[in-house]
Amino acid sequence: MPDTQHDHAPTRSLRLGVAGPVGTGKSSLIALLCRELSGTLQLGVITNDIYTDEDARFLRSAGVLDPERIRAVETGACPHTAIRDDVTANLLAVEDLEEDFAPLDVVLVESGGDNLTATFSPALVDAQIFVLDVAGGGDVARKGGPGISRADLLVVNKTDLAPYVGVDVPQMVADATAARDGGPVLALSRLDRESIDALTAWLHGLLAEHRAGSHVPQDPGPMAPHFHADEDGDGVLHSHDDGDHDHAHGDQDHGDHDHGAAHDHAEDHVDTAPVPAVRA
Amino acid sequence: MGEGAGPDGRGELMLALLADARLPTGGHTQSAGLEPALRAGMDPARVPDYLRARLATVTRVEAATAVVARHVVMPDATGCGPSSGAAAMALAETWHAWAARTPSAALRDTSQRLGRGYLRLLRRLWAGDPRVLALDEAARLVTADHAADRASDLGRDQARGVEGSDDESATADGRGRAASGTRNRGAQPPRPLVLGVTAACAGLSALQVARLVGYEDTQTVAAATLKLAPIDPVDATGWVVAAQPAIDALAYDVAPLTDPRAIPAHGAPLVEQWAEIHARTTERLFSA
Ligand SMILES: Nc1nc2c(ncn2[C@@H]2O[C@H](COP(=O)(O)OP(=O)(O)OP(=O)(O)O)[C@@H](O)[C@H]2O)c(=O)[nH]1
Ligand SMILES: [Mg+2]
Ligand SMILES: [Zn+2]
Ligand SMILES: [Zn+2]
Ligand SMILES: [Zn+2]
Numbered sequence: 233m234p235d236t237q238h239d240h241a242p243t244r245s246l247r248l249g250v251a252g253p254v255g256t257g258k259s260s261l262i263a264l265l266c267r268e269l270s271g272t273l274q275l276g277v278i279t280n281d282i283y284t285d286e287d288a289r290f291l292r293s294a295g296v297l298d299p300e301r302i303r304a305v306e307t308g309a310c311p312h313t314a315i316r317d318d319v320t321a322n323l324l325a326v327e328d329l330e331e332d333f334a335p336l337d338v339v340l341v342e343s344g345g346d347n348l349t350a351t352f353s354p355a356l357v358d359a360q361i362f363v364l365d366v367a368g369g370g371d372v373a374r375k376g377g378p379g380i381s382r383a384d385l386l387v388v389n390k391t392d393l394a395p396y397v398g399v400d401v402p403q404m405v406a407d408a409t410a411a412r413d414g415g416p417v418l419a420l421s422r423l424d425r426e427s428i429d430a431l432t433a434w435l436h437g438l439l440a441e442h443r444a445g446s447h448v449p450q451d452p453g454p455m456a457p458h459f460h461a462d463e464d465g466d467g468v469l470h471s472h473d474d475g476d477h478d479h480a481h482g483d484q485d486h487g488d489h490d491h492g493a494a495h496d497h498a499e500d501h502v503d504t505a506p507v508p509a510v511r512a
Numbered sequence: 513m514g515e516g517a518g519p520d521g522r523g524e525l526m527l528a529l530l531a532d533a534r535l536p537t538g539g540h541t542q543s544a545g546l547e548p549a550l551r552a553g554m555d556p557a558r559v560p561d562y563l564r565a566r567l568a569t570v571t572r573v574e575a576a577t578a579v580v581a582r583h584v585v586m587p588d589a590t591g592c593g594p595s596s597g598a599a600a601m602a603l604a605e606t607w608h609a610w611a612a613r614t615p616s617a618a619l620r621d622t623s624q625r626l627g628r629g630y631l632r633l634l635r636r637l638w639a640g641d642p643r644v645l646a647l648d649e650a651a652r653l654v655t656a657d658h659a660a661d662r663a664s665d666l667g668r669d670q671a672r673g674v675e676g677s678d679d680e681s682a683t684a685d686g687r688g689r690a691a692s693g694t695r696n697r698g699a700q701p702p703r704p705l706v707l708g709v710t711a712a713c714a715g716l717s718a719l720q721v722a723r724l725v726g727y728e729d730t731q732t733v734a735a736a737t738l739k740l741a742p743i744d745p746v747d748a749t750g751w752v753v754a755a756q757p758a759i760d761a762l763a764y765d766v767a768p769l770t771d772p773r774a775i776p777a778h779g780a781p782l783v784e785q786w787a788e789i790h791a792r793t794t795e796r797l798f799s800a
Contacts, residue, residue, distance in 0.1 A: 306796055
């Protein structure tokens, strides 16, 4: 089917957002993922530096990914807007990366460090990780907020520092898990091999779901248009505010229905035209 | 009442919509050249002069281009639209006229990136409109023109023994945004071209689209000042109010234009130089 919606979308990667307060370790987590996975997956990275291009430079200098696959997007001091209300600049950057290095498996988008309320729009990413660290205090997880409560994965980072900042990691993880109604929480440290393996395993699982079309982008905030891949490598961009939808997408029903396989999106979602082939 | 602006005021509403900073086209990443201007030492107190200088030069070219782009896809008085081939060719001509009057590769690059943001909106909100299809066809025509230019440049350069060539899709971005590793993308229509077509689809008059370009540029500078210098937001808004006569004059001057050849060519060497420097700067708040 001809693609009338998009100027260029040669391949469609899994777009993964990484958000969280300043300094919690978003860039480090992305560097870690690149180091662990760039041998087996085709990756790209977009950073949303607030003032400098520190994040992009840090990632380039980490030497874990071809520097040309790491691009900085200026947000005009509006990091929140750039991932939520007006994702244009980021979306163009993602599409350019997908076009220039096709086929990419995963594009990681680092939000400029923001407060606890900043989350990605599903119009920009398919899934998002929210990063906290133990240095921010053990009670941050209990404070909640859309990212903490409903991101696809909550990372509690720098657990190696816990003894020095007086944080009880199992308690913090338990609090976070409770705030997330049982959603996944990962206690991470770059010094803890087991936790790194758990992170990459989570990403592999997500990628498999995305490719099978069974991953449904969840929006920590209100639902916005999002992308479904399907089994034969195509996909559909749609929103869930249309009246003809017979499967309501509450935040709760997301985990338990088989989205891609249970119904043909191209037919029952008349709102938006299909997006061209995802991958070989 | 200009053509297309119905008495029902639909044009007014669309003008408000398109001028709204909340329009999702990436406007918040822009300072309309103010960031490099301040960095080059311009006193923030002189922003009103900077605004007037832009309205007399680069913004005038943008506004005129948008007016002509709108015109060439509008139906005539008898209600007959141009054939899509004719509209596409006229749009391509307008595009070339804009490029010829925009000597800075950095400014062209920015305009084309902004154009992509507006195009995303246009394609979604006016999908299938023949004017949008004409714009797509114009992009194919210009892409082909560029390929032909490159081929002839290459032949000439090879004869002279030099390497590389510059065309209007060239980028001055030193940060690798379109550096090596980037495939040659198709030509991207600049913002005023996309805005002109959007204006036609949205029912804006020629005067309204010209005013829109003038207002948007002024407000972009005023809003960016607040992020870059210690200025009272009410003062910055006052600058926009004070620029109204200049915006109006610009709008009335360019609104009657219908021919790409009539688009004025006003250079602003300092603005152009600052834009080039900014494109190579790594520590920046705004994309341009
Ligand atoms: N001890 C320890 N330090 C870490 C770990 N991960 C990251 N850091 C450190 O935390 C600091 C901040 O890390 P970044 O990755 O730059 O954090 P960020 O969230 O990207 O920061 P912004 O982009 O500025 O918001 C750096 O000094 C890292 O070295 C970890 O697992 N353990
Ligand atoms: Mg960072
Ligand atoms: Zn697209
Ligand atoms: Zn569903
Ligand atoms: Zn669905």
